[in-house]
Amino acid sequence: MAYWLMKSEPDEVSIDDLAAAGSAPWFGVRNYQARNFMRDAMQVGDQAFFYHSSCAQPGIAGLCTVCAPAHADATQFDPESPYFDPKATAEKPRWFCVDVKFTKKTRLLPIGELRGHPELAAMPLLQRGNRLSITPVAPAEWRFIMGLLK
DNA sequence: GCCAACGTTGGC
DNA sequence: GCCAACGTTGGC
Numbered sequence: 001m002a003y004w005l006m007k008s009e010p011d012e013v014s015i016d017d018l019a020a021a022g023s024a025p026w027f028g029v030r031n032y033q034a035r036n037f038m039r040d041a042m043q044v045g046d047q048a049f050f051y052h053s054s055c056a057q058p059g060i061a062g063l064c065t066v067c068a069p070a071h072a073d074a075t076q077f078d079p080e081s082p083y084f085d086p087k088a089t090a091e092k093p094r095w096f097c098v099d100v101k102f103t104k105k106t107r108l109l110p111i112g113e114l115r116g117h118p119e120l121a122a123m124p125l126l127q128r129g130n131r132l133s134i135t136p137v138a139p140a141e142w143r144f145i146m147g148l149l150k
Numbered sequence: 151g152c153c154a155a156c157g158t159t160g161g162c
Numbered sequence: 163g164c165c166a167a168c169g170t171t172g173g174c
Contacts, residue, residue, distance in 0.1 A: 031157075054164075054172055129155035131171050
């Protein structure tokens with residue numbers, strides 16, 4: 001069982017949207033490193049922080065759980081989608097996503113507060129210039145953040 | 151809206 | 163396969 005942090009723009013999919021849907025594919029990832037995490041490393045039962053990015057209050061907004069292993073991201077085949085990829089085919093999909101299910105909503109834990117704790121200084125999220133939308137979370141970091149959310 | 155940082159593209 | 167140019171991310 002592993003831990004992750006997954007970024008979503010709440011204008012597109014917020015923690016409330018996931019709560020309403022129950023579960024959803026993590027579509028739209030178009031970065032190879034993040035794709036590889038989903039395709040090669042994430043397993044059903046893994047837990048993740050649901051992070052709101054590119055918004056007024058960036059931070060951890062809730063928890064979710066991986067509920068389906070990686071499969072082809074349907075949006076890559078849809079010419080109407082902003083995530084359409086003309087180089088992807090059904091035989092050779094380029095982009096994959098897991099499904100996640102809603103676990104719980106938490107208080108909004110702002111990135112600024114995360115930065116204030118030396119225990120979390122190694123998190124990829126907090127590194128300068130970080131842009132990866134899916135990153136692993138060390139068990140000790142997970143426990144520490146869960147403590148902050150109590 | 152700014153801008154630093156980074157990934158991708160494409161000419162050579 | 164190098165690398166400059168370009169596009170995107172994302173906090174501020």
